[in-house]
Amino acid sequence: MPALMQIKHQNLDDVETIKFQIIQRVAYFALAIHVALIFIFYHLGASMLALANIFSVFAWASGINLINKGRHSLALKVFSIEVLLHSILVCATLGLELGFQFYLWTISCLLLVDYQLKLKHAFIYSLMLIFTFAALYLFFSDVVYSYAYKDFLLYINMLNIVIAGLPMVYAIGLIREISISQRIALTDMAAKDHLTKLYNRRFAKKLILAAQQKSVFTNTNLCLVMADIDFFKHFNDTYGHDKGDAILVRVANVINQHIAEQDIAVRWGGEEFLIVLTNTNEQNAFTRIERMRDNIAALNCAEQGGNLNITMSFGLIQWQSNASLEEMLQQADAALYKSKENGRNQTTIATTETDYTAELKSI
Ligand SMILES: Nc1nc2c(ncn2[C@@H]2O[C@H](COP(=O)(O)OP(=O)(O)OP(=O)(O)O)[C@@H](O)[C@H]2O)c(=O)[nH]1
Incomplete structure (x- = not known):
């Protein structure tokens, strides 16, 4: 070279x-x-x-x-x-x-x-x-x-x-x-999380808003997915923080492998990730996330710690027209919470009862 x-x-x-x-x-x-x-x-x-x-x-x-x-x-x-x-x-x-x-x-x-x-x-x-x-x-x-x-x-x-x-x-x-x-x-x-090399929360917000504007302009669908590692505290407590860090990196790699170039993967918080799937409707997103979930559950974490399996829960929402990012994040979070409540290692699609168009009209 x-x-x-x-x-x-x-x-x-x-x-x-x-x-x-x-x-x-x-x-x-x-x-x-x-x-x-x-x-x-x-x-x-x-x-x-x-x-x-x-x-x-x-x-x-x-x-x-x-x-x-x-x-x-x-x-x-x-x-x-x-x-x-x-x-x-x-x-x-x-x-x-x-x-x-x-x-x-x-x-x-x-x-x-x-x-x-x-x-x-x-x-x-x-x-x-x-x-x-x-x-x-x-x-x-x-x-x-x-x-x-x-x-x-x-x-x-x-x-x-x-x-x-x-x-x-x-x-x-x-x-x-x-x-x-x-x-x-x-x-x-400035843009990436130093551990997982995924986008950090602060920088990602700009990218997500730009992706949403593009989806409106091109009349395509956009899905937000909140993801959280299950019982990660237990893993950390059992095997130590360093091995926990290694798991975060491996999970981030699986996420990266399952998204397209124009999609956005973010380390949202400690063991919480946000995935933005562009040009994808709810059903397609669900299929893709389920594949990702299976691959995370199939990770061989023996190196990182014993035979403990790592699983992840997901909450998914298709971006509703006229809804704000905060509203969509809340809905995705609520869906994630349901996945946790129902036994973890699963994906829940948010059920939105709010009509954001109507809400906007009434203002
Ligand atoms: N190793 C490591 N651990 C982290 C990091 N950030 C957050 N954590 C840990 O992630 C764990 C999150 O624990 P909780 O919020 O109780 O959730 P959980 O144990 O995953 O349980 P559920 O989410 O209910 O399935 C805590 O123990 C944090 O210390 C990090 O950068 N590295």
């Missing part, structure tokens, strides 16, 4: 690691280029630059080593200083026509992705690199290239611009992916 794509599927903690894996790959590439430059500069007759490149190779190698040791921020500083000195030296010796000064732009972007550096400091260093870029034109624009391969200057310049530009595009793409993945993670944290 490409590294940028990989970020979407990682935890926030892993994002920094992936970022530096990418930087390390770029550093290996830079190291190889600097090794080649030793020979290229030597061949051109610029022996002082060839000698300086040996130090550059050491700088890139030690930066890579620092990344391996987890000293990411220091590695970036080593890379930045190397590029800064290298650009100044090459421009002072060979002039600006080769385009080595463009690497200062690349490194100024790289400093900004170092989160260990305070933003203020990162800005200052980056600006200093940009000012250095401008100053090179001030001081070295009259340096004339007097070495071999003069005819190739334009192409080398173009090559340097491309090589310097690619990491900048890559770095901005990386920052974009990181901020998107963080936004997704934060939205998820």
Whole structure:
């Protein structure tokens, strides 16, 4: 999987690691280029630059080593200083026509992705690199290239611009992916219950109201189902709270397996769940919930605690036109209560005597 794509599927903690894996790959590439430059500069007759490149190779190698040791921020500083000195030296010796000064732009972007550096400091260093870029034109624009391969200057310049530009595009793409993945993670944290990964009550209300509006608009049915694990207190008391938690997760997984993508499953309270089945009438919902109930009762909970069976009771209502969410929840709750009263491990369909349309008309 490409590294940028990989970020979407990682935890926030892993994002920094992936970022530096990418930087390390770029550093290996830079190291190889600097090794080649030793020979290229030597061949051109610029022996002082060839000698300086040996130090550059050491700088890139030690930066890579620092990344391996987890000293990411220091590695970036080593890379930045190397590029800064290298650009100044090459421009002072060979002039600006080769385009080595463009690497200062690349490194100024790289400093900004170092989160260990305070933003203020990162800005200052980056600006200093940009000012250095401008100053090179001030001081070295009259340096004339007097070495071999003069005819190739334009192409080398173009090559340097491309090589310097690619990491900048890559770095901005990386920052974009990181901020998107963080936004997704934060939205998820705000919307979901951390144990079961189902929607939490607060966030779900917005979703349910939107689903209800859609059902009115599309003239389709919507059902609300209240569900509650039977004798869960007894399970907790017998096997402990941690094993109770594991049961909640397994029950939530079964619920998820039995709902469609557009349906909504919510951890409503402790061991109480709310399921919203869209585009489904009362009879269909009943059949689907009964299948879910059977599968919960068939869960093998031996791992979580002895041979105690987990069962669940359900209360179901089809959303009545003009009824409010609170009214429907009350009815679903009343139906759930009946399931409990009648012996648990069953589904009760609410019998609504209230005519919500008439109620609305009389207001
Ligand atoms: N393990 C665990 N238990 C929880 C959690 N939230 C609520 N509970 C427990 O769920 C139990 C609910 O007990 P009750 O409301 O008495 O209901 P019950 O024992 O399931 O009995 P009925 O609903 O009448 O069948 C309590 O013991 C709570 O401590 C949770 O997040 N984890």
